[in-house]
Amino acid sequence: MPRTAAGAPRTTVRPPRAAAVPGRAPTSLTQGAAGAGGGVGASTLRPDGVLKVTGEFAYSSDLWHEDMLWGHTLRSTVAHARILAVHTGEALATPGVHAVLTYDDLPTEVRTYGLEIRDTPVLAHGKVRHHGEPVALVAADHPETARRAAARIRVEYEELPVVTDEASALGPDAVLVHEDREDHHSGHVPHPNVVHRQPVVRGDADAAAARADVVVRGEYVFGMQDQAFLGPESGLAVPAEDGGVDLYVATQWLHSDLRQIAPVLGLPESRVRMTLSGVGGAFGGREDLSMQIHGCLLALRTGRPVKMVYNRFESFFGHVHRHPARLSYEHGATRDGRLTHVRCRIVLDGGAYASSSPAVVGNAASLSVGPYVVDDVDLEALALYTNNPPCGAMRGFGAVQACFAYEAQMDKVAAELGLDPVEFRQRNAMRQGSVMPTGQRVDAPAPVAELLRRVKAMPMPPEQQWRTTEGADVRALPGGLSNTTHGEGVVRGVGYAVGIKNVGFSEGFDDYSTARVRIEVINGEPVATVHTAMAEVGQGGVTVHAQIARSELGVTQVTIQPADTRVGSAGSTSASRQTYMTGGAVKNTCEAVRERVLDIGRRRFGTHHPAWATAELLLEDGRVVTDGGEALALVADVLGDESVDLELEFRHRPTQAFDLRTGQGDGHVQYSFAAHRAVVEVDTELGLVKVVELACAQDVGKALNPLSVAGQIQGGTTQGLGIAVMEEIVVDPRTAKVRNPSFTDYLIPTILDTPTIPVDVLELADSNAPYGLRGVGEAPTLSSTPAVLAAIRQATGLELNRTPVRPEHLTGT
Amino acid sequence: MRVTMTVNGRPQEADDVWEGESLLYVLRERMGLPGSKNACEQGECGSCTVRLDGVPVCACLVAAGQAQGREVVTVEGLAGPDGRLSTVQQAFVDAGAVQCGFCTPGLLVAADELLERHPEPSDGDIREALSGNLCRCTGYEKILDAVRLAAARTGQAV
Numbered sequence: 001m002p003r004t005a006a007g008a009p010r011t012t013v014r015p016p017r018a019a020a021v022p023g024r025a026p027t028s029l030t031q032g033a034a035g036a037g038g039g040v041g042a043s044t045l046r047p048d049g050v051l052k053v054t055g056e057f058a059y060s061s062d063l064w065h066e067d068m069l070w071g072h073t074l075r076s077t078v079a080h081a082r083i084l085a086v087h088t089g090e091a092l093a094t095p096g097v098h099a100v101l102t103y104d105d106l107p108t109e110v111r112t113y114g115l116e117i118r119d120t121p122v123l124a125h126g127k128v129r130h131h132g133e134p135v136a137l138v139a140a141d142h143p144e145t146a147r148r149a150a151a152r153i154r155v156e157y158e159e160l161p162v163v164t165d166e167a168s169a170l171g172p173d174a175v176l177v178h179e180d181r182e183d184h185h186s187g188h189v190p191h192p193n194v195v196h197r198q199p200v201v202r203g204d205a206d207a208a209a210a211r212a213d214v215v216v217r218g219e220y221v222f223g224m225q226d227q228a229f230l231g232p233e234s235g236l237a238v239p240a241e242d243g244g245v246d247l248y249v250a251t252q253w254l255h256s257d258l259r260q261i262a263p264v265l266g267l268p269e270s271r272v273r274m275t276l277s278g279v280g281g282a283f284g285g286r287e288d289l290s291m292q293i294h295g296c297l298l299a300l301r302t303g304r305p306v307k308m309v310y311n312r313f314e315s316f317f318g319h320v321h322r323h324p325a326r327l328s329y330e331h332g333a334t335r336d337g338r339l340t341h342v343r344c345r346i347v348l349d350g351g352a353y354a355s356s357s358p359a360v361v362g363n364a365a366s367l368s369v370g371p372y373v374v375d376d377v378d379l380e381a382l383a384l385y386t387n388n389p390p391c392g393a394m395r396g397f398g399a400v401q402a403c404f405a406y407e408a409q410m411d412k413v414a415a416e417l418g419l420d421p422v423e424f425r426q427r428n429a430m431r432q433g434s435v436m437p438t439g440q441r442v443d444a445p446a447p448v449a450e451l452l453r454r455v456k457a458m459p460m461p462p463e464q465q466w467r468t469t470e471g472a473d474v475r476a477l478p479g480g481l482s483n484t485t486h487g488e489g490v491v492r493g494v495g496y497a498v499g500i501k502n503v504g505f506s507e508g509f510d511d512y513s514t515a516r517v518r519i520e521v522i523n524g525e526p527v528a529t530v531h532t533a534m535a536e537v538g539q540g541g542v543t544v545h546a547q548i549a550r551s552e553l554g555v556t557q558v559t560i561q562p563a564d565t566r567v568g569s570a571g572s573t574s575a576s577r578q579t580y581m582t583g584g585a586v587k588n589t590c591e592a593v594r595e596r597v598l599d600i601g602r603r604r605f606g607t608h609h610p611a612w613a614t615a616e617l618l619l620e621d622g623r624v625v626t627d628g629g630e631a632l633a634l635v636a637d638v639l640g641d642e643s644v645d646l647e648l649e650f651r652h653r654p655t656q657a658f659d660l661r662t663g664q665g666d667g668h669v670q671y672s673f674a675a676h677r678a679v680v681e682v683d684t685e686l687g688l689v690k691v692v693e694l695a696c697a698q699d700v701g702k703a704l705n706p707l708s709v710a711g712q713i714q715g716g717t718t719q720g721l722g723i724a725v726m727e728e729i730v731v732d733p734r735t736a737k738v739r740n741p742s743f744t745d746y747l748i749p750t751i752l753d754t755p756t757i758p759v760d761v762l763e764l765a766d767s768n769a770p771y772g773l774r775g776v777g778e779a780p781t782l783s784s785t786p787a788v789l790a791a792i793r794q795a796t797g798l799e800l801n802r803t804p805v806r807p808e809h810l811t812g813t
Numbered sequence: 814m815r816v817t818m819t820v821n822g823r824p825q826e827a828d829d830v831w832e833g834e835s836l837l838y839v840l841r842e843r844m845g846l847p848g849s850k851n852a853c854e855q856g857e858c859g860s861c862t863v864r865l866d867g868v869p870v871c872a873c874l875v876a877a878g879q880a881q882g883r884e885v886v887t888v889e890g891l892a893g894p895d896g897r898l899s900t901v902q903q904a905f906v907d908a909g910a911v912q913c914g915f916c917t918p919g920l921l922v923a924a925d926e927l928l929e930r931h932p933e934p935s936d937g938d939i940r941e942a943l944s945g946n947l948c949r950c951t952g953y954e955k956i957l958d959a960v961r962l963a964a965a966r967t968g969q970a971v
Contacts (some may be wrong), residue, residue, distance in 0.1 A: 010914070024847065044911075046911060048905070048914070049906040049911050050898065053888075053902040053906055054898070054902065055847070059847075062841075085921070144834075197962075227948055227949075230852045231852065253906075270870075280850070280915030281913040281950055283949070311854050312854060355962050475937045481944075537913060538913025618839075705833045707955075710955075714955070715949075716952075720950035742855060743853045743855070743857035743858050750946075751940045751946070751953040751957070752941065801903070
């Protein structure tokens, strides 16, 4: 084999292909020919489903461009250190290497970025603050060459003491993670190592505590969870003739990325054109930037397209994680089972950079009591700066950690009072009209007691399902195919939990979404085209947009354009908001398009029938119809050669910031609720857990697509199961280094670890929301974890105040 | 080195293959078959599952040279020559087993092989056969539904 001097692999050569530039770029999705696809409420199949099962769907890691280079990131091997020098000479001299970039090569004075606080360096300068922080970039003609060249960069570090927990962050001699903070939170936090703090105080907790017959306290620990999406961070940056760059990338919010990328590159936003490439899952982990700026820098420096794909190891450093937390709670109750007061302190580890920690703090604080009515509270949440890996958004966003703790507390109080844990919850459950600890009145259905009733009423899985005529099917037992038990030492337990999650962006954020909709006649049929910047990350937004267009415009065929920045922002695919917000934007724009179509119809045919003069006309099955169902004209005849094309923004009702001292304020748009029942079997000898069933009841307001809704609930439930019994990023407390950045050591549930997940969907409309819907994605991730923990507690009789539960916690070894 | 193999029934070759390249890299980057996914490069997630002489393997753990002269089937080879989806592909679409879809190609190859070997699998059999394929979106319920549906449809067709 011909070799280069260094024995490095040679350039990738792809067979010639059709002249798509770049190769495998995102395409539009057309659905609706031959009766496929229904309107709102139907279990329409995904328009990208066929592409995904044939392997043709273009994910961001599949992109390809002629003469593209491969980018690679050198990341710090230590958590906290001064950078004394970075030697790049050897890397630059490596055959096949086209560029090596460090902090000194950044083109403008804007050298940091961030979602809320711009504190994250594009490339480290002077210091690294966490293990895996990007220090240098390499572009080469083969990914292995880029990796080897990066390994030849010598970085001289002078290690510094690490801040790893509350004691080292807030102690008298605490090292400051950001010694020169000037962000808008720095003025009101008690210590520079506190990113943000939010108290919530209402009523008089001291006076209420005096009325309590029982007071229960608990300390809880929540481990660091990773989103562990399957599609690693990746994208392709193509330098453009106008000096700008075209970026194809997997993200959750194109316009937020754009806002952070353009200033660093020194380009106007109009010259950074972003297109969403196929996204292999997100769950919050793609809210922060990963390779976006790095890829663009390399492309602009080399003048060549640059592709970057993280491997799994790097992916664990390439995105933020779910905040680990320590939670201290005190609940009081009267003998008859009424909560008197709640006090809590939630300390979240935000890691080295802010990411979305401030918003996570707001969520944790405002939702820290759970879906219960308590008039007297003294609550507090805060996030720390440490030298641990940065933490930010993950499905459930601050509400998950709180739910784990308050639900454990609810079980403890119920036990103390001798009450059934479900009945005790129902006695204190909030309902429509209840007031949150923030003073916000819940003005939509809040069927907390009903969801508990439903999940409890589901049929129980049969006892000892693993029993067979021959003995035992070990696949259904704790330990599974390890063949560690045939039922000896196996005990069953059942546990319940319920949670509350906010939907949408909160605390006064101007949260909006944009949709562009066109209707025109093609081959004699009216056809709709929907163009948004919504990130389809697997949730099924593309399916729902087509359904909405069909329902509102009476068309069969809908084309969904690729998401890009040529249309206004759709906001983030997160916070369970995207169907509400971009679905709302599509609905809203379709309604305006419909009015235009009707205006054209009135102009053309208004004299033909008196009903044209009435306001209540609809588009159905390609016709203009009265609300009585009488057809007035074909839409094809109304439009003729004309098309209607509109782009409109949609906003939810405004929210307020939480008062910095009291936490009072109507901070949230909407609330969502789910309840779980977990049935587990525990091998008490080995400390192995098998979750037998995880039943879920959830109110979704209106199921726009019941099949997708069930899939979301089951997926969210399974991520909650993961953090209950197996998932945790382990950080060495002495060095702040990550110990398990791989799928070998960071365990996510397999199909053998995952139980059956029966789902009961309730649809109580929220009149404030489009179609009455309620965001679905996050609520099931909340109550799943505490339900599993409660079941394990019941099976073992152990207290179990930390998650994930490990065998040694169950065996006392 | 030059590597030749039969992929999805067609002879394929790649030149200038570095000895350290995996079968997965050669399929994705040199043969224009990116259907098999790269999500862990250590055989933990199953996203790159292909059949090598009929046996499901993680293509990330097979050196490209090991595939010399052998038969490889990837997700791109499951549909019929006319583009018609195979039974298991159609079942995944119909059952809602696809969300982000990144795990789907590997699951399809594994499920296809299971049904060939075991036309009427129990739930335990399905779970065992697919236990090497991680999915982060679905909670696996719809995937089980899809394999059950494919088995039922295959049974009806016989």
